[in-house]
Amino acid sequence: MPRTILMLPGDGIGPEIVAEAEKVLNKINDQFNLGLSFESGLVGGAAIDETDTPLPDETLEKATRADAILLGAVGGPQWDSLPMAKRPEKGLLGLRSNLELFANLRPAILYPQLASASSLKPEVVSGLDIMIVRELTGGIYFGQPRGVRELESGERQGYNTYAYTESEIRRIGRVAFEAAQQRGKKLCSVDKANVLEVTVLWREIMNDLRREYPDVELSHMYVDNAAMQLVRAPKQFDVIVTGNMFGDILSDEAAMLTGSIGMLPSASLNSEKQGMYEPCHGSAPDIAGQGIANPLATILSAAMMLRYSLNEEKAAEAIEAAVSKVLDQGLRTADIMSEGAKKVSTREMGEAVLAAL
Amino acid sequence: MPRTILMLPGDGIGPEIVAEAEKVLNKINDQFNLGLSFESGLVGGAAIDETDTPLPDETLEKATRADAILLGAVGGPQWDSLPMAKRPEKGLLGLRSNLELFANLRPAILYPQLASASSLKPEVVSGLDIMIVRELTGGIYFGQPRGVRELESGERQGYNTYAYTESEIRRIGRVAFEAAQQRGKKLCSVDKANVLEVTVLWREIMNDLRREYPDVELSHMYVDNAAMQLVRAPKQFDVIVTGNMFGDILSDEAAMLTGSIGMLPSASLNSEKQGMYEPCHGSAPDIAGQGIANPLATILSAAMMLRYSLNEEKAAEAIEAAVSKVLDQGLRTADIMSEGAKKVSTREMGEAVLAAL
Ligand SMILES: CC(C)[C@H](C(=O)O)[C@@H](O)C(=O)O
Ligand SMILES: CC(C)[C@H](C(=O)O)[C@@H](O)C(=O)O
Numbered sequence: 001m002p003r004t005i006l007m008l009p010g011d012g013i014g015p016e017i018v019a020e021a022e023k024v025l026n027k028i029n030d031q032f033n034l035g036l037s038f039e040s041g042l043v044g045g046a047a048i049d050e051t052d053t054p055l056p057d058e059t060l061e062k063a064t065r066a067d068a069i070l071l072g073a074v075g076g077p078q079w080d081s082l083p084m085a086k087r088p089e090k091g092l093l094g095l096r097s098n099l100e101l102f103a104n105l106r107p108a109i110l111y112p113q114l115a116s117a118s119s120l121k122p123e124v125v126s127g128l129d130i131m132i133v134r135e136l137t138g139g140i141y142f143g144q145p146r147g148v149r150e151l152e153s154g155e156r157q158g159y160n161t162y163a164y165t166e167s168e169i170r171r172i173g174r175v176a177f178e179a180a181q182q183r184g185k186k187l188c189s190v191d192k193a194n195v196l197e198v199t200v201l202w203r204e205i206m207n208d209l210r211r212e213y214p215d216v217e218l219s220h221m222y223v224d225n226a227a228m229q230l231v232r233a234p235k236q237f238d239v240i241v242t243g244n245m246f247g248d249i250l251s252d253e254a255a256m257l258t259g260s261i262g263m264l265p266s267a268s269l270n271s272e273k274q275g276m277y278e279p280c281h282g283s284a285p286d287i288a289g290q291g292i293a294n295p296l297a298t299i300l301s302a303a304m305m306l307r308y309s310l311n312e313e314k315a316a317e318a319i320e321a322a323v324s325k326v327l328d329q330g331l332r333t334a335d336i337m338s339e340g341a342k343k344v345s346t347r348e349m350g351e352a353v354l355a356a357l
Numbered sequence: 358m359p360r361t362i363l364m365l366p367g368d369g370i371g372p373e374i375v376a377e378a379e380k381v382l383n384k385i386n387d388q389f390n391l392g393l394s395f396e397s398g399l400v401g402g403a404a405i406d407e408t409d410t411p412l413p414d415e416t417l418e419k420a421t422r423a424d425a426i427l428l429g430a431v432g433g434p435q436w437d438s439l440p441m442a443k444r445p446e447k448g449l450l451g452l453r454s455n456l457e458l459f460a461n462l463r464p465a466i467l468y469p470q471l472a473s474a475s476s477l478k479p480e481v482v483s484g485l486d487i488m489i490v491r492e493l494t495g496g497i498y499f500g501q502p503r504g505v506r507e508l509e510s511g512e513r514q515g516y517n518t519y520a521y522t523e524s525e526i527r528r529i530g531r532v533a534f535e536a537a538q539q540r541g542k543k544l545c546s547v548d549k550a551n552v553l554e555v556t557v558l559w560r561e562i563m564n565d566l567r568r569e570y571p572d573v574e575l576s577h578m579y580v581d582n583a584a585m586q587l588v589r590a591p592k593q594f595d596v597i598v599t600g601n602m603f604g605d606i607l608s609d610e611a612a613m614l615t616g617s618i619g620m621l622p623s624a625s626l627n628s629e630k631q632g633m634y635e636p637c638h639g640s641a642p643d644i645a646g647q648g649i650a651n652p653l654a655t656i657l658s659a660a661m662m663l664r665y666s667l668n669e670e671k672a673a674e675a676i677e678a679a680v681s682k683v684l685d686q687g688l689r690t691a692d693i694m695s696e697g698a699k700k701v702s703t704r705e706m707g708e709a710v711l712a713a714l
Contacts, residue, residue, distance in 0.1 A: 124476045155523045158555030163516040198515030228613040256585040
């Protein structure tokens with residue numbers, strides 16, 4: 001069965017890192033006879049510059065047809081003063097919502113080879129392996145009404161709406177419980193149920209689901225405490241599930257605990273397991289075009305894609321093993337460089353993974 | 358001029374730690390001839406148990422009349438299943454909003470004597486001194502409409518509103534710019550202006566204010582990035598200003614960077630500099646009643662109270678010097694205990710501060 005992958009390089013370092021991941025996917029396609037074919041499209045600032053919109057219809061059509069999408073990153077200072085609806089981020093948000101990619105999986109894993117890169121003490125983070133399950137198509141990111149209005153007093157008020165329905169909560173809850181079942185069987189649901197009504201409902205539905213997954217130990221934590229506990233003792237967590245906004249904050253915090261956010265992939269899935277895969281890091285405009293960005297998060301995102309959307313576990317593992325091997329060889333891009341290692345460029349890193357395959 | 362301090366011990370470890378702070382305030386009152394008189398009141402779970410409401414009218418009246426309030430902490434598992442409006446937290450939120458305590462100052466300071474308590478590497482946090490200015494009476498904590506409604510489909514939806522007016526943003530912005538002027542002259546405003554309209558307005562107003570404070574260097578950061586940067590390189594920050602919800606999360610994360618949240622005070626001020634002072638930590642129900650809680654954050658909150666609401670800088674410094682002295686003496690409560698130090702109880706710690714005054 002022929003399967004199509006849509007490549008969306010996007011902005012900043014996006015094109016450089018996606019290029020390396022594409023080489024890796026091409027080779028693995030041949031090696032494992034996966035029958036993948038590749039398309040590419042415009043999104044974000046790159047799309048704005050060419051078509052005046054961050055998510056052209058053509059891209060959305062290709063995305064809808066594709067079996068999976070590999071995205072680089074979007075955004076950059078040159079588009080920051082555009083009105084909200086025309087910003088690069090709307091391309092990303094539009095893809096998430098149009099394809100209903102409600103389940104965002106963000107692992108925070110410490111690679112033993114990179115243990116010293118963390119700003120935390122080794123004993124606090126060694127062996128760290130957390131999975132953050134973030135709801136991605138609801139909550140305050142998409143809630144209506146929203147905008148800036150003029151009050152009777154004449155002054156302006158900005159407003160957004162944080163809303164979740166029972167079914168939105170239930171479907172992300174199921175994904176999280178299932179992830180926990182396949183891992184350490186511990187799920188921590190993060191909310192602010194002592195203040196926000198929407199998260200009182202969140203907590204209630206998570207408690208309901210518990211009955212369907214008796215083998216998973218469910219706990220609840222307020223978001224402020226979770227932000228603290230991630231710093232204090234991150235290894236207490238196995239799977240964390242939370243809404244879109246809290247997930248945005250906590251997954252970035254968790255990723256940074258490892259000290260090597262340039263290593264972390266992510267998956268955004270819908271209920272048909274169609275998915276968009278992207279590195280956890282952003283478009284890093286400050287180093288774009290210099291050939292020094294770390295392509296490994298994108299390459300590992302390609303591995304996640306093979307695992308979750310294409311059901312090619314062996315091919316996924318082959319990529320992950322190759323990445324581990326180049327780390328063992330002491331190859332490091334600038335962001336994960338340490339004394340005694342060999343500093344390599346984006347392309348050299350990509351070539352090394354290819355060679356290790 | 359006689360001045361009244363309202364003591365609100367609250368729940369959990371609250372009564373134990375407030376008792377020690379009260380002794381310290383009594384002694385400093387005599388030493389510096391401050392003319393303070395003390396009242397006390399019920400709030401939170403303690404108030405619910407006695408009067409069936411988390412913020413009795415009597416407490417609110419006393420609070421309104423008082424020159425300053427010293428609060429322990431509120432909340433605990435025995436009140437967690439009460440409906441939102443009857444929970445201990447509503448007592449705290451009611452005080453904040455009724456007294457219009459819009460400016461929450463939360464320092465995150467690493468005490469050199471406690472450097473090893475941090476989960477971060479010493480070089481990352483040594484000398485850390487950040488001030489987080491959190492808006493406290495607006496944003497999603499108080500936004501209307503809010504609740505849980507039934508949709509036409511029959512399923513329920515929880516919803517909250519995140520809103521800020523120009524004047525709300527401007528007044529917290531001023532507090533933050535002024536704080537920066539008195540410190541390192543760097544202000545970082547944290548928002549999510551790439552997604553949330555309410556924070557687009559936030560950013561616009563912060564940019565406007567810049568003109569009034571030309572000596573302060575203003576920067577902007579998205580909240581997800583701020584959560585990362587606090588872990589990666591917290592010393593890049595001087596003053597951070599942000600809304601109620603993001604401030605709740607980031608201030609707890611920042612506090613935990615020090616590893617000794619039992620040491621950190623906070624102030625919540627209105628435009629008359631009337632203020633409520635409380636430790637950054639919570640009510641810690643798990644250790645309540647055991648006499649082992651750390652009273653220093655509450656004692657340091659009393660010092661902040663003398664500084665900000667009572668204009669008694671010398672008395673404030675005397676308390677801070679006494680705290681520093683007991684740390685130098687090697688006295689530690691359980692939460693900040695380390696090898697070679699002397700473990701003391703809540704009361705012993707309070708007595709030691711008294712003796713050092
Ligand atoms: C770019 C931005 C809109 C996006 C988000 O907030 O979701 C990013 O921070 C992320 O986490 O993928
Ligand atoms: C207890 C709770 C309502 C409160 C808040 O969320 O503001 C607390 O976390 C705080 O930060 O003071």
